[in-house]
Amino acid sequence: MNQLLKDALQHIEEADAVVIGASNGLSIAAGIHLFADDNAFSDNFGDLALQQGFRCIIHGCFHAFPAEAEKWAFYSRMFAYFLHDRMPDPVMADLLTLVKNKHHFVVTSNIDAHFAAAGFDPERVFEIEGNCRNLQCANACHDQLYPGDELLATMAREQANGKVPAALIPVCPACGGKMQVHIETGPRFLKGAQWQARQTAYRDFVTQAQDGKILFMELGVGARNQLIKAPFMQQVYQQANARYITFNRGRELFIPDAIAHKSLGIEGDIGHNLKQLVSLM
Ligand SMILES: [Zn+2]
Known part of the structure; x- marks a missing residue:
């Protein structure tokens, strides 16, 4: 394992550009499990879950709330749980340490907004499925995102009995x-x-980097993921100078034979392995 980590660090150091792809497994490593009915879920959402009948955060996101007061009680609570009540995250800090002196870009389906919170440049993060801190018209009547931090923090603080006060509902x-x-x-x-500008920035980054040594570094993306993993594997296959490192647990760690000679798979706890990498720098 130590040699594998040394090889991975060498790949990072030799790269002219690093593309980070992250999904649910990275959030789990940082202590947020969207799909789990665990102690953290009970501690943070137990009363709302009991009242509304959902069993994990992702179910809450797709729940049909009876009214806006209940809906915003959940979403503001989620914002506070993801961001506002959380200490700086050591897993994300280690990841930033590894790439901060490299030309890098992040593409993620995570909605917890942890890249920006950890100090990654928001201009270099493409959040494909959005994040927990911006607001939009629910009818999509106009194309504008609104920063929601202040309102969401207030609603999280001032809610009672599973409802936010009517005066706070946007x-x-x-x-x-x-x-x-x-x-x-x-x-x-x-x-x-705004969404398209970030997508364009991501595509431009990959296009401009493809003549040099480009490293695709994937964290906690499931073996059958089509949103991030499949495009990464295609890029690695097509680009002569591309390399690929994937971090995941057990059977979710997957490298196709066609790109195996350009790839490293690092199995196990992502947070632990990132910390080991930083210690080798
Ligand atoms: Zn509208």
């Missing part, structure tokens, strides 16, 4: 309708100018 400044958090839970998720 309404769309254009149509007067409902608002929602900008995460992809349905067809009205805005993929407008």
